Amino acid sequence: MASSELPEWMETDLRQIREAGLFRSRRIFQPLAGGRCLLDGQTLVNLSSNDYLDLAQDPRLVSAASVALSELGVGARASALVSGRTIWHARLEEQLAKFEGAEAALLFPSGYAANLGVISAVAQEADTIFCDRLNHASLIDGCRLSGARFRVFRHDQLEKLKRELAKHTDAGRKFIVTDSVFSMDGLSAPLRDLCDLAEEFGASLIVDEAHGTGVYGGNGRGLAEELGVEDRVTIRIGTLSKAVGCLGGFVSGSEALINWLWNRVRTQIYSTALPPSICAAACAALEIIQTESVRRARLHELSRYLRLGLKERSRLTVPASTGPIIPVILSDPALTMQVARDLQSDGFLVGAIRPPTVPQGTSRLRISLTCAHQREDLERFLKALDGSLARNGESR
Structure with missing residues (x-):
C-alpha cells in the first residue's frame, strides 16, 4: 500500500470523523x-x-536534569529489569516512597503504563472489577485487558454499587477502581465512602492520583491524604507528568507489593526505563512540592x-x-x-x-x-x- 493511500474502510472512517x-x-x-x-x-x-504547580520550566528542575544528562546521557538504554536502575531511578523511587509515606515505590514509563499494567496484573478472569464511568481511558483499558468481569458504576450513585458488590459472592476477588480526581470533570471521587464499601465487601480499592498528586493534601500527596484514607487504599497510583512537571508513573505501597509488581507487571518489565534526567528533575520537583x-x-x-x-x-x-x-x-x-x-x-x-x-x-x-x-x-x-x-x- 502506497504511503499516500488508505484502505477504503479507513477513508470512510476518516470522512465520518470529519463530518461529525x-x-x-x-x-x-x-x-x-x-x-x-x-x-x-x-x-x-x-x-x-x-502543569498545575508551574514546575516543568522551573530552573531547579532544568538544572537537575542537566546534571544527570551530563553524567549518564539521554536514554536509559534498556528496561530497568534487564539492565538495572540507574542511581537516579533508585533515588527517585526512594524519594517517592518517603513522599508517599510508604515502604517502597516503583516507576513506570508513563501514568498510562502504570494503570494499564497494574490493573491487568492484579485482576484475573475469575475476578470482578467495578470501574467508575468517569475514569481515565488508561484505567478502563487496564480493566478490560485484565479479562475480569467488568462492571461500571457512578460515584454519585453508590447505592447501586453497593448492591452490585453484594451480588458478587463467588470465589473471585473484587476490585473497585477510580481516579481520585476525574480528568474531564474535575470532580472528586468519594474516597471515604468507597473505602467503606471496599472494607464491607472485601474488595480491593485501586486509586489513581494523577490529578491529585501535588494539588491536594497537606503534603501534596493527593486526595487520599486530604481525606485521611491513605492507609485504607489498597494500591495508590500516581503520575509525574502533571503537577510534578516531568514524565512517568509510579505506584507506592508496601515492600511486598512493590516486589510483586516488579516481577509481574508487563508494562514495567517490557518497557525501556525513564530517562535518568527525568528522574533527577522529578526528585527536585518533589522537594519543591513539599517545601513550597x-x-x-x-x-x-x-x-x-x-x-x-x-x-x-x-x-x-x-x-x-x-x-x-x-x-x-x-x-x-x-x-x-x-x-x-x-x-x-x-x-x-x-x-x-x-x-x-x-x-x-x-x-x-x-x-x-x-x-x-x-x-x-x-x-x-x-x-x-x-x-x-x-x-x-x-x-x-
Missing part, C-alpha cells in the same frame, strides 16, 4: 513561562496545561476565583467541582470548537473536548489552571468567553 466535527489536527506547541505558550506562532495564555505549599494555595485561590466567575454566568453549565480542572459544558461539538477558536483569536488556549473522550452531548471546554496564571488573565478570559458566546447565539 470530531477530527483532531496536529499543531506545533511551545510552552512559555508565566502560564503562556506559543501555538503555531501565536502567543497565548495557556489554559490547557496540567504556597504554590498549592495560589492554585486553589485562582481556581475558586474563576469558578465563581463562570457560575455567575447563569446559562453556563459548570459542574460542582473543586480544584484547577474546570469544565464548561457546551454540549454541541461544533459550538465547542467554534468557541475554542474564538478564544484562541482572543489570546487563550483552552481544551475543546468532544466525544469519544467524553459522552455524546457533553462536549466541553476544559479549562485547566496553574499557579503561574494571574487574576488579570482570568478576567480577560471571562470577557473573551462572553464575547464568543454572544456571537454564537448564547448569552449569560
